[in-house]
Amino acid sequence: MFRSIVAKNIPCGIRVATYPISLTNNGFKFVRFNSTQNKAKAEQIKSSLDQLKSTDPLASSAAESKASTPSFEIDALLNRTIESDTTDIFQNSYGSRFDNNIEQTPRDIAKTFREFSMSAGRSVDVRYGNVGRGLQQLSGIMSNNKIFYLARRQKRHIRPALLRKLKKREWWRRKFAGDFHTLMQKINNAKRRGY
């Protein structure tokens, strides 16, 4: 299981990126063209095809006869198949790197695993020996996630009906405190303004 994760999955994700690169490889662009309306554009296309003639062997057949109509040339262009690359461009870079390292030691594989233990979300890295900051961060995590509150509540069994009642009570007390706070703010503001 561990081996398959390392060996197979990683290169597959990267190979997706090869697609657009091969399309733009020849320096060629598709142009929307209407031959009956615009003859100036037809001249442009012709000239560009003449340029391509020297570099691109497949386009040469389309641009061969100057007497041919522009629409014919476009058809030829559309029919033109894109030359498939015989060599994968990732063969030299990404692929080989992964292929060489398929067999990792179990020690290296164990390194790559993420934390998944109970206290995974409750651990803090201490930077530059700054323990005080680490402790502060940890206490922040503990209070945000109500861990002490939950641990205290779990110590004794509360029957479900009572628990529901308790939750409602807590919600109401929290709401009341908040509302009272805002009310007092309003009153103090008014007082300050001299009402």
Added chain:
Amino acid sequence: MFSRITRFALNGSRIQAPLTIQPISNTIINPIRAISTTSTLNAPPRRANKKGVKPSNWLKADEKVVGWKIYATFTSNNTRANVVAVVEDTKFLEKNQHLSHNEQVIYYLQLPHRIVYSLSTGQLGFRGVQRSEYEAGFQLSSKLFKTIQEKNLFGPTDKVEIVVNGMGKGREAFSAALLGKEGQALQKNIVRISDATVLKFGGSRSKKQRRI
């Protein structure tokens, strides 16, 4: 739990190592212990004879210490602390070739822990209700840090993780001692602090509520 150890022990690049300049005399590294150079293992024999910290008790052949942990538990009645060495067998793969690949990976995910030193407030002379108090927790922590320094357990570049558990009064005392002058020498070694307070997800039914 064990993955955290491995991360802490093996994936050292992610964790900031404390900056210490090693003197030239320490460059000869003990083959048993590669990480810590100035420690009990390299100490003169008279110190190695001390009870409880003698490495032969907890360090087998070919094993080396890859990290340390301090487990501190704070219950409503008591405060306890353990100093634990995370140990790795350097020749594990050669010795255990019959194991499957996954089993070998699991060994490195769950490296063995060896208790080196443990302390509780009762050992300091606190009895009964006294054990649950702040003062007991503070004295325990200061004794713990002092002992670690005296026995020279941690080398200058050793990495230490602190695992705190529970919500007793000793918890505040422990952190106060760690930040105060008692734990000052230890601070540079600490790379991670984590909490292991147990929370139930379902599980068995708790005791009934007390009526006082």
